[in-house]
Amino acid sequence: MKIAVTAENNNGFESKVNTHFGRAPYFAVVDTETDNIELIKNEAANASGGAGVSAAQLIADRGVDVLISGSVGPKAYTALSSGNIEMYIIQQGTVREAVDSFKGDKLSQLNSPNGTPRK
């Protein structure tokens, strides 16, 4: 299974989680079978519009099954749901902690958008 965590910086499993899906600087994509991590730069972070849609596309293209982030806007939510990507909420910690919490079933699932679009 592949898990994407929105990350503040590019520091492997120790990267701090970022709480804004569309505008997060990085996505940490973790393969739970191999425990491999790849940090992907979010090229859409500074897009004037449609950052959430673009970010959803980016992680969908990496074959991600689960997203862990703080907030997901309405358009990103629609895109991620259509891509069958499950969303879970986290507010702080590192990427490692986020993945461990998910595995320990400690995160709550997002069933509707909870972010505000910045267009």
Added chain:
Amino acid sequence: MKITVLSGKGGTGKTTVSVNLALSIENVQLLDADVEEPNLQYFLHPIFDKEESIYRKIPEVDQQKCTSCRKCVDFCEYNALSMMIDEVLVFPEICHSCGGCKLICPENAITETDRELGVLKHAKSEYNVDFWQGELNIGEESSVPVIEALKKKIDPDKDIIIDAQPGTTCPTIEAVVDSDYGLLVTEPTPFGLSDLKLAAKLMDELKIPYGVIINRAEKDSNYIIEDYCNINDIDILLRIPFKRKYAQLYSEGIPFVQKEKELKNHFRKVFKQVRSVVDEKNHSN
């Protein structure tokens, strides 16, 4: 003759100037091109007799024809399309209606549908002004198409006054770009001056003649605007004094010239002065 009333700063008195000027002259058409917050209606009390929708085009994907080649998604600069599993999703709010996806689709799977962007409303106001108002729907990104449509209502047999949106971005430019003259409304404050400079720069860039009206003018502070205009050789056409009576009329939605004949004469003079500048320019061309 087409006159656009504009300003760098919001709240300086564009609406006040537009309505009072319109009511001071004959055979006039007034357009409210501040389509995000059309406020002329509060002085004109119009009973609208015509209303028409303005649409823009949004792509619609025929999933039967779509082969998920993704060319449209990669093409869209505005991230308005995404490919999830093997289906193209359209996000109308962020689509800029450029039509590029339709052109680029090799399967002809994309057609376009209409989405309402705003409305135009017409009224013959109680002061017998031929009045058109543009309104942008909430959440829409671009007001320019509404302003374009609004300008198509221009009656060539009338003098036109266009109330523009404040600022110096696309909607303001669209309102003023083909005008004969720009009336720059400002107030004697540092904010007023700072934003007047931006508006003047825009007009220089567009090569449209312009003059300044100082609203809420006060003897002690007018120099803030006057010094700048003197140095840059910009005409100051009118100073509307900062008076309690005007504030009161404003709060009641009554155009000042309805109650003050003297101000009406001032606005007539402004119009004459503008006319002579425009005529002069047209002769020299």
